[in-house]
Amino acid sequence: MKRLPPLPALHTFLVTAQCCNFTRAAQLLHITQGAVSRQIAGLEEHLGYPLFLRQARGLSLTREGQDWLPRVQQVFALIEEGVQQVGARSTTLQLKAPTCVMRWLLPRLMEWQALRPDVPVELTTTVQHGVDFRREVFDAAVVYGARPNHGLQTQKLFDEQLTPVCAPQLLSGALPLQQIADLDQHMLLHPTRDQRDWNAWLDAAGASLPRQGKGQHFETLDMAMSMASQGTGVAIGDWSLIGDDLKCGRLVTPFPLKVSTGQAYYLVRPQGSASAALQELLAWLCEQAQAPQ
Incomplete structure (x- = not known):
């Protein structure tokens, strides 16, 4: 030869x-x-x-x-x-996401790692809602807000839908939470200083509470939800993010009204080619987002 x-x-x-x-x-x-x-x-x-x-x-x-x-x-x-x-x-995928989406994202990334241990993901959390791939070295990110329009590959996960959430024991406790007016007897947990989420939901419900402006404020949505699950008060949560909490009984939704804010969560990555592993992860996350709660 x-x-x-x-x-x-x-x-x-x-x-x-x-x-x-x-x-x-x-x-x-x-x-x-x-x-x-x-x-x-x-x-x-x-x-x-x-x-x-x-x-x-x-x-x-x-x-x-x-x-x-x-x-x-x-x-x-x-x-x-x-x-x-x-x-x-053999390369770890670098993903960035805001803390407000952690209740939904983290369990699914843990499931992904169980399914695909050969494609590890390193998650960086932040209180920021956006990403700048020109300055930040990430393969992809979850962002919150209006649909990005500055040259990114974008896939919508789900729209934001606000609804009150609380621990199950508040529904039939000493001050049972049965109608919207009963909210005035409970501490409202605010995920933002400006109280915009609670105000938006109460306006849509046509309600005005005497103690509407009072309550406890938190720096992140996740902190407010954690306090609500402990029975401290009633938080305003995003229906799209709390499916796991509802299924396991940590939280309940006392009222059926869900208010769309016009904001949403998106998966974004830079324009251009992406590795097969990254494309598979992003497609899998989108499938998870579309699954019924």
Whole structure:
């Protein structure tokens, strides 16, 4: 069996064939023109036929060189694809998300890791609702707000729908929570300083409470929900995020009214190609978001 030609020489042939100029090939390969010429001559000697016609105005491919070029291109394309795919399997995906979506996202990432331990995900949480991929090194992010429109690959997870939530014992305790007016007898837990979420829901319900402006304020939605699950008061929660809490009985929704705010949660990533692992994770998260609660 004839010995295969050396890979470095094939790479030199590929670059030289694409520009048909020894000087330019040397610049692209960061070697001397003489080294390029020697590698091509050695490859031609190994194969037993010329690959280039040396002419006064430059180089041109022989018939054999023309036949070799697409085959060598295919070989290096397969090598590059293999490097990318194998590297993707061993690379941790970097994901960013705001704390307000943690109650929904974290259990699903734990499930993903159980299903795909070969594709680890590193999650960074923040109180910020956006991401700037020009300055932040993440593969993808969950963002909250209006639909992003600044050159990102965007997939909607779900719309924000506000509704009161509380611990089950508040429904039939000393001050049973049975109608909207009963909210005035309980502490309202506010996930924001401006109380906008409670105000939006009460306005939609056509209700005004004497003690509406009073209550406890928290820095994050997750903190308010955690306090509500302990029976401290009634929080205003996002229906889309609390499915797991409702299923296990940590929280209940005392009233059926859900108010859409026009805001939503989105999965975003930079424009351009993405690894197969990242595409699979994002598609899986979207499927989870569309599953009925």
